[in-house]
Amino acid sequence: MDWTPRLTRLPDSHLPLGVGTGQATCRACGTNWPCKTAGEHLSETRCVCGSASWWETRGPRNWHIGPRCYTSAQAVVAQAADLGAAWAAHYPPSHYYPVKPGRRRRQEPPYDHTPAGPGDVQPGTWVWVRPGGLHPGWGDIHHLGMVTALGTPKCELWLHIDGTVHQVRADHLILDGYIARRAARAAGLTTIREPGSGRRPLLPEWKWVDWTIAQHLEHRPPGRTPEEAAQLDLFSVQG
Incomplete structure (x- = not known):
């Protein structure tokens, strides 16, 4: 067998x-x-x-086995209700983003500035907006943007994600990490951190890469700002 x-x-x-x-x-x-x-x-x-x-x-x-007790449309509605309940359980209503208010939109500004030291911030500096710096409609997260006009207490910011223009407090703007890498390469350095294992702190002379834009504005050299000088040169009368 x-x-x-x-x-x-x-x-x-x-x-x-x-x-x-x-x-x-x-x-x-x-x-x-x-x-x-x-x-x-x-x-x-x-x-x-x-x-x-x-x-x-x-x-x-x-x-x-018996006759169908629901239609295809009813099945889809029931599945959508289950998914909605699961979403609400993981993301409570307090975390939903409110409606975004209207903001001007602009193409990426033709600026490009890499800070090389304390106070060296100009239009074209890439920054991260800390949570709370934008309207809650953009979410309680970090956002990448470009400073297009400096000022206190607020700077004008072009937001990379959707091209909108915002007025953001200078103390909510921090330099983007690539700035430190570019500045270090320009200075001929391979690292700007203390030697050692684990999370290495910045060298004392490079602490400025972690400053906010407000701190950089406090350390700007006295006298005319570069943008003011450019305007004066543009409209000066040549004798």
């Missing part, structure tokens, strides 16, 4: 035909489903509508 391994999953040849009609039959046996072979792999339950439902004991499949 030939030995055959015992089946652990319901064979596809014994799946039902006519599911949803109330008169399902076995594909292979032709008898009422579940047949003897299929019954060894199924457990019976009852749907809320009263129809018999069969679950595969070693698999994810189930079969609703």
Whole structure:
């Protein structure tokens, strides 16, 4: 007598035909489903509508034998409600972003400035806006932007994510990390941090890369700012 391994999953040849009609039959046996072979792999339950439902004991499949108790549209609505409930459970309403107010939009300004030391900030300096610096509609996260006009207490900022223009407090703006790397390469250095393992602190002469724009403005040299000088030179009368 030939030995055959015992089946652990319901064979596809014994799946039902006519599911949803109330008169399902076995594909292979032709008898009422579940047949003897299929019954060894199924457990019976009852749907809320009263129809018999069969679950595969070693698999994810189930079969609703009676007439359909819902339409496809109802199934989609129910699934959407379940997803909405799951979203609300993980992201409570207090974390939803309010509607964004109107802001002017502008193409990326043609500025490019890399600070080389304390107080060396000009239009074209890339910065990160700290959480709380923008309207809550833009989220309570860091945002990358370019300073297009300096001032106190607020600077004009061009936001990289959507090109909107904002007025942001200077103490909420911090220099982008690439500025330190570019400045270090320009100075012929490979690192601006103390030697050692773990999180290495900045060298004393490079502490300024972690300053806010407000701190840089406090350390600007006295006299005319570069933008003011440019305007004076532009409109000066040559004798």
